Amino acid sequence: MRVITVSGLVETLGPALLRPVLDGADLDVRDVVIAEPGVAPSPGDLLLGVGVTAEDQQELLDRTAAPVAGVVFRGPLAASLTAPPGVAVAEVPAGVSWTRLLWLLRDLAGPGEDHGETLASLADDVAELLDGPVTVEDAAGQVLAYSARQEPSDAGRISSIVGRRIPSDALARLRTKGVYRRLTRGREPIYVPSGPDGRLPRLVVPVRHGTELLGAIWAIVPGPVPPSRVAALDPTLTAVALHLLRLRTQGDAARRLLADRLRALLSGDACDLVPPSPFRVVAVRPGDGLGELLRRHGWRAPYLTSIDGVSYVLVAEQGDALVPGSWAWLRLTAGETGLTVAAGAATGDAPVVSRAQARELLDLLSDRQITTYEDAWPRLVVRRAGAIPTDLLLGGPLPALIAHDAAHGTAYVETLRAWLWEQGNPTAASARLHVHPNTFRYRMRRLLETAPCDLTSAEVRLALTLQLVTL
Numbered sequence: 001m002r003v004i005t006v007s008g009l010v011e012t013l014g015p016a017l018l019r020p021v022l023d024g025a026d027l028d029v030r031d032v033v034i035a036e037p038g039v040a041p042s043p044g045d046l047l048l049g050v051g052v053t054a055e056d057q058q059e060l061l062d063r064t065a066a067p068v069a070g071v072v073f074r075g076p077l078a079a080s081l082t083a084p085p086g087v088a089v090a091e092v093p094a095g096v097s098w099t100r101l102l103w104l105l106r107d108l109a110g111p112g113e114d115h116g117e118t119l120a121s122l123a124d125d126v127a128e129l130l131d132g133p134v135t136v137e138d139a140a141g142q143v144l145a146y147s148a149r150q151e152p153s154d155a156g157r158i159s160s161i162v163g164r165r166i167p168s169d170a171l172a173r174l175r176t177k178g179v180y181r182r183l184t185r186g187r188e189p190i191y192v193p194s195g196p197d198g199r200l201p202r203l204v205v206p207v208r209h210g211t212e213l214l215g216a217i218w219a220i221v222p223g224p225v226p227p228s229r230v231a232a233l234d235p236t237l238t239a240v241a242l243h244l245l246r247l248r249t250q251g252d253a254a255r256r257l258l259a260d261r262l263r264a265l266l267s268g269d270a271c272d273l274v275p276p277s278p279f280r281v282v283a284v285r286p287g288d289g290l291g292e293l294l295r296r297h298g299w300r301a302p303y304l305t306s307i308d309g310v311s312y313v314l315v316a317e318q319g320d321a322l323v324p325g326s327w328a329w330l331r332l333t334a335g336e337t338g339l340t341v342a343a344g345a346a347t348g349d350a351p352v353v354s355r356a357q358a359r360e361l362l363d364l365l366s367d368r369q370i371t372t373y374e375d376a377w378p379r380l381v382v383r384r385a386g387a388i389p390t391d392l393l394l395g396g397p398l399p400a401l402i403a404h405d406a407a408h409g410t411a412y413v414e415t416l417r418a419w420l421w422e423q424g425n426p427t428a429a430s431a432r433l434h435v436h437p438n439t440f441r442y443r444m445r446r447l448l449e450t451a452p453c454d455l456t457s458a459e460v461r462l463a464l465t466l467q468l469v470t471l
Contacts, residue, residue, distance in 0.1 A: 006070040006088040016210040024088030027069040032105040043067040119145035214244040259305040276316040281354035283362040285340040287311030299324035317346040397451030412447035
């Protein structure tokens with residue numbers, strides 16, 4: 001039995017087939033049944049109000065209570081409709097067949113099956129129709145199945161099957177030709193001519209559920225495919241779409257479960273998740289679409305969760321850049337994709353500590369920076385010292401420089417900051433401020449005339465640094 005909730009079904013099927021109306025306790029759906037007068041539902045049932053009129057909908061809800069997972073009515077529903085605590089209510093839009101909805105819901109909430117074997121069989125059917133070898137991919141480009149027929153073939157097909165995804169160089173060429181733009185936006189099959197690198201022609205057929213792209217069928221073909229043969233694919237495409245929808249639902253449920261367990265681990269709660277040892281907890285920005293990005297780059301089941309709006313990834317400290325899920329791999333992937341990554345210290349038994357370190361470090365990083373707690377400790381020490389809840393502007397030259405900048409539009413405070421941060425190196429300090437070294441030296445002379453101080457003293461430099469980090 002798959003684990004899927006009412007909200008999971010709504011999210012999977014989308015508003016074209018099922019729309020949320022009233023939230024419930026989001027219980028696991030154990031069965032999908034048609035509501036019948038005098039028949040008591042079982043815990044976890046999702047009731048379909050087939051034939052229930054608008055006048056009788058409230059009556060059905062009044063005699064329904066948790067642990068029933070929810071009730072589905074034909075829409076549109078009255079705004080005054082109320083449900084017992086814990087019972088979700090959804091509506092099926094006008095024009096959608098109850099039979100079709102029941103079939104889809106039972107497939108999604110029913111017992112699992114070997115989708116890989118079924119998809120391989122469907123790939124064989126498509127290969128026979130198109131007279132060429134076929135692969136079936138999900139929306140992330142991962143190869144899920146391929147036909148038994150292998151000829152004719154080329155290096156791209158072999159690499160895709162062996163690596164379970166299209167090689168990066170072939171992917172780049174296809175993107176340049178606009179194949180993926182057309183695939184994500186349209187419904188029509190795309191014919192891709194042969195390439196100069198020996199790549200054979202292909203027919204790319206989008207697989208969609210409503211407006212959402214679930215994946216694609218890639219077939220090596222001898223040339224353009226007649227429309228009649230493409231039209232013959234429709235029944236098979238419907239079956240492929242259903243299996244991709246099921247796989248996505250199963251994957252979503254598994255990812256939610258893993259995210260919940262990881263969240264418990266990083267929060268210090270009881271959890272049976274055993275991470276690799278040693279590991280790092282890594283805070284990542286931006287978090288939107290992070291899971292899909294990690295999976296697209298080869299990590300099929302990333303240790304990923306979100307706590308208080310921050311995305312965290314748990315990675316193995318050991319392993320090189322070719323091992324998905326290792327710190328070296330994440331560091332390389334982040335550099336290639338422009339992520340901002342703050343890694344807590346490597347540990348074997350302190351996930352809460354590593355998470356706190358990563359969260360603190362993330363606040364210090366600008367966009368696209370990547371660093372570890374071990375490498376950034378000086379910045380963290382200075383930040384913590386500057387966070388002391390007291391006024392550190394007790395005296396010295398800084399108050400006078402602040403006043404002078406405000407009155408005359410100078411930049412003496414930032415000039416002094418650059419000088420301290422670059423340890424008195426005028427070339428590096430001027431580069432930090434994007435000015436000529438001579439301009440920087442002139443500013444330093446003028447600010448020391450405005451507010452004299454002994455910058456040869458280590459104690460003075462430390463005091464000024466602490467004052468500056470509080471500004």
